[in-house]
Amino acid sequence: AQSVTQLGSHVSVSEGALVLLRCNYSSSVPPYLFWYVQYPNQGLQLLLKYTSAATLVKGINGFEAEFKKSETSFHLTKPSAHMSDAAEYFCAVTWISSGSARQLTFGSGTQLTVLP
Amino acid sequence: DAGVTQSPTHLIKTRGQQVTLRCSPISGHKSVSWYQQVLGQGPQFIFQYYEKEERGRGNFPDRFSARQFPNYSSELNVNALLLGDSALYLCASSLQGDTEAFFGQGTRLTVV
Numbered sequence: 001a002q003s004v005t006q007l008g009s010h011v012s013v014s015e016g017a018l019v020l021l022r023c024n025y026s027s028s029v030p031p032y033l034f035w036y037v038q039y040p041n042q043g044l045q046l047l048l049k050y051t052s053a054a055t056l057v058k059g060i061n062g063f064e065a066e067f068k069k070s071e072t073s074f075h076l077t078k079p080s081a082h083m084s085d086a087a088e089y090f091c092a093v094t095w096i097s098s099g100s101a102r103q104l105t106f107g108s109g110t111q112l113t114v115l116p
Numbered sequence: 117d118a119g120v121t122q123s124p125t126h127l128i129k130t131r132g133q134q135v136t137l138r139c140s141p142i143s144g145h146k147s148v149s150w151y152q153q154v155l156g157q158g159p160q161f162i163f164q165y166y167e168k169e170e171r172g173r174g175n176f177p178d179r180f181s182a183r184q185f186p187n188y189s190s191e192l193n194v195n196a197l198l199l200g201d202s203a204l205y206l207c208a209s210s211l212q213g214d215t216e217a218f219f220g221q222g223t224r225l226t227v228v
Contacts, residue, residue, distance in 0.1 A: 004158075036219075043120075043206055043219040044159070090158050103149060103172050104208075104217065106158030 002027045002093050006107035014115045019063075019078040021110045023091030026072065033074040034092040034104065035065055044090065050074060061085070086114045118143070120209050120220035128226045129197050137192045137223045141209030147171070148190040149217060150182055151206040159206055165190055166212065194225075202227045 007022040025031055032051050036044040048059025055067040065076045074091060088111050092104040121140045129135050141148050147166040151159035161174040165184035179195045188209075194201055204224050208217040 041224075043221045044208075045219070046216060049216060092158075103161035103164055103174065104151075104159070105161070106151075108158050109156075 002031065002095070002105045004091050004093050004105055004107035006089075006091050006110050008110055009108065010111045010113065012113040012115060013081045015083055016080050019076070019081045019085065019112065021076040021089050021091075021112065023065075023074045023076065023107060024072055025074060025091070025093045027093055027095065029095045031093045031095060033065075033067060034094075035059065035063070035074075035076045036090045036092060036106075038088045038090065038109075040087075047076070047089075081112075081114045083114050083116065086112055088112070120207055120218050122205075122207050122220040122223050124223060125221065126224045126226075128228060130228055131197055131199060133197050134193065134195045135197060135225060137194075137205050137207075137225070139190045139192070139207030139209075139220060141188050141190070141207075142218055144211065145209035145218070146188055146212055147210045148184055148188065149208045149210075150190070150192045151208065152176075153204040153206060153222070154200075155203070162192070197227045199227050201225065 003026045005024045034049045035047040047063050048057045050067045058064045063078045088109045090109050091107040094104050123138045149164040150162040153159040163182040164172040168184045182192045184190045204222040206222045207220045210217045
């Protein structure tokens with residue numbers, strides 16, 4: 001079984017400050033991990049993914065995440081927040097079996113507010 | 117290039133009615149998945165189809181069904197609608213063997 005826990009349903013940062021969104025996972029098999037962003041009334045956009053290559057993953061819009069197996073974590077960071085980063089962020093986990101990705105299991109989301 | 121397209125974007129139904137939601141995947145993608153996102157929560161997996169066969173099913177009642185057509189488009193059908201079925205329904209497509217799922221804009225279903 002797999003699960004994802006996102007610590008903090010709401011996070012507020014000042015523009016220009018560090019963004020840190022926390023994600024911990026539980027998986028009985030080696031996981032594939034993702035961060036998605038969702039703007040109001042829109043679908044999900046992939047920010048970055050970990051697929052067992054480099055543990056530090058760089059994504060779009062200056063975001064990055066580090067896979068730490070010992071801590072079962074995949075926290076999302078951005079050095080300097082921009083007003084346009086305000087959105088809801090979802091961490092998700094899946095696994096690969098027989099060459100095809102299985103269903104994504106999502107966390108409950110973290111709403112990021114960027115203060116001017 | 118067209119992304120994943122879903123129709124309709126919004127609809128309102130009455131309790132007990134039936135609804136069909138449609139999804140067209142990105143050209144060349146053979147796998148389609150459906151997710152339900154209730155307000156304030158993360159998406160929940162409903163179905164995955166690949167090459168017109170069901171590959172996975174989430175913990176949803178039998179009122180939920182889906183199918184995939186030869187052109188890889190898909191329909192999600194929900195019977196006997198309940199108020200709790202009100203949600204954003206997301207469709208995602210992916211290539212076989214690929215780890216990345218591309219999501220559509222979703223269909224906002226309101227049951228009154």
